[in-house]
Amino acid sequence: MIDRERLVRTFMEICSIDSEPRGERGMADRLTRILTSLGFTVREDDTGEKIGGSAGNLFARLEGSAPGEALMFSCHMDRVVPGVGVRPRIEGGYVVSDGSTVLGADDGAGLAAIVEAIAALADSATPHPAIELVLTVAEELALVGGSHFDTGLLTARAGFVIDAAGPVGEIVLRAPRQVKFSATFRGRSAHAGFAPEEGVSAIQMAAAAICRMQLLRIDAETTANIGSISAVGPTNIVPDRCELCGEVRSLDPAKVHAQVEECVRAMESAAAEAGGTVDITTTDCYPSYSLGEDSPPARLAAAAAGRIGVPVRFKSTGGGSDANIFNSRGVETVVLSCGYEKVHTTAERISIEQLGLLAEWVAAIMAGGGE
Ligand SMILES: [Zn+2]
Structure with missing residues (x-):
């Protein structure tokens, strides 16, 4: 279902857009154009002004083609420094930077996976429930962007933050x-x-x-x-x-x-x-959060991983993510592992195989939500 060439192209383009914390303008504009062309209505909040950044959080919604509750997917648009002037390239089955910057797979892999998943569902006319996206700014500054997002905009009660290390198939249920x-x-x-x-x-x-x-x-x-x-x-x-x-x-x-x-x-x-x-x-x-293996997002993510043949592993983490914020505000949210490696270093990389599996997983969750 996934078009890997298109996925890698999208991913490398996203990586090459300058997007350090509080400097996400170019990324927000590009993603707005991409999502609008995929049928989303996109709006930007005023978090940029509140935190002295160049862009706010994006909230995007795509109406469903199947019954079922809306599902929320979230990634952050910023990346750690040095994250300007990224020149991604392919080396031995991996996408890497030129060594002078991070790659930005954290969290560009999640962004590209969402874009490809939606495009693939549209290509194959696969039904899915309404999809709501929250793309945050300044996540790398202790979640400052996401903490300003108005979760009252969401109708989804189950969410997925696509932003954890580890092979595709790992589902984070607890964070400090x-x-x-x-x-x-x-x-x-x-x-x-x-x-x-x-x-x-x-x-x-x-x-x-x-x-x-x-x-x-x-x-x-x-x-x-x-x-x-x-x-x-x-x-x-x-x-x-x-x-x-x-x-x-x-x-x-x-x-x-x-x-x-x-x-x-x-x-x-x-x-x-x-x-x-x-x-x-x-x-x-x-705040911390703790969800059960039987919580709706955990069940959906695990079932989707099973359908694409990826082993599931539930885990805890020692790090925070925007999922801590969503959970504290009543949207049960798990974090999905992305397959990226050595994040927050200039040796950051992701294999094309893992990137492809991530997009397949996201698409399978979206499609499974309507069943
Ligand atoms: Zn991240």
């Missing part, structure tokens, strides 16, 4: 909540040689706080990490300021809360004992 924190330690500066006893070192405070924290793998479903510590100054001054940023994730939202509290206590006690202060800000990035 994430909270980020940033802290500014303040001490007192003094000459490090003449009068160090008059100083309070902000770097020492931050270091003491980190030593008191439980970090990295906390348990099977919980992680914590300090991502940056920054204080710049000459060696002859006791530093009076040091900044610290970290994050906590868990599939269990209560564990996130407990772990963040522990980090906050570690920072506050370290600052107080040294005679300094600390200001801490925490940001709830996205």
